[in-house]
Amino acid sequence: MIDLHAHILPGLDDGAADWEEAVEMARLAVASGTTGMFATPHWLEDEITPEPAKVQALLNELRRRLAEAAIPLTVWPGMEVYLTPILPRLLREGRLLTLNNQKNHLLVELPLGEWPACAEQTLFELQVAGVTPVLAHPERSRAVIDDPTRLEKVVAQGALVQVNAGSLTGQFGRRVQRCAEEMVKRGLVHFLGSDAHSCGQRGPSLAEAAERLERLLGRVAAEKITRLNAANLLAGQSIESYRPHRRNYTAGNVWQRLKKWATAR
Secondary structure, three states: OEEEEEOOOOOOOOOOOOHHHHHHHHHHHHHOOOOEEEEOOEEEOOOEOOOHHHHHHHHHHHHHHHHHOOOOOEEEEOOEEEOOOOHHHHHHOOOOOOHHHOOOEEEEEOOOOOOOOOHHHHHHHHHHOOOEEEEEOHHHOHHHHHOOHHHHHHHHOOOEEEEEHHHHOOOOOHHHHHHHHHHHHOOOOOEEEOOEOOOOOOOOOOHHHHHHHHHHHOHHHHHHHHHHHHHHHHHOOOOOOOOOOOOOOOOOOHHHHHHHHHHHO
16 A cells, blocks of 8 residues: 555654654554555644755655665655645745655645635646645545535545545544545545554554445455555556445435534534
8 A cells, every 4th residue: 555644754743753763653554554655744834844855855864764674665755735825836936845756746734624715726726837736634624524515626626635544444533534434435535644643543554444445435446545546646647536436325415414414513
């Protein structure tokens, strides 16, 4: 499997505390079936603003340490960039790191609360610039839980979606889990990420979530989310879609039922 989202580089954000923890996170990831991982430290305006060159330097050091420890995990650079209307300008200025520095995909974090007024316009401007936004764990956003059609709209306009492993396994509560499951069943999820921050509760394992995806979608579709789409991203190829799960659903009512469920709670 390929982990699209992990805070494994030490000294940049609230992820790995030091090199020892970073190496142990990699060891745990491999033990759970992960073969590749994107190192995606936070980028948050005026708070956490790592330079791309610094991220790359730390990634190179991590690669050296993994080779020394004989841990067979391939790691690629990236950032988890908080959504702000100045993202297109920051990209032009070279201040942000796209996934694997390929200038094609940017991991973008939505606020966990309200839906930003700038969201659609900013995501559109990124695409005009040739960069596809990949939304990081939108199932954790209260705005998406309350009105999932917002996510459906931006995906229809070209954005991609990464779901957290912990969201599918219930780590963030039942509301988030239910939203993640509905997103998966509606064909709105393209990648799986651990969003790992440590070796503990926010660890790097994808195994349980991958099993959950296979139960929800079947093996072929789950494979696209856990591995093939990320492999295609790295190869510069188109992202594979999958046929949404339709059993026990009628067209047009799933999001209404989710909104009703969310409101009731």
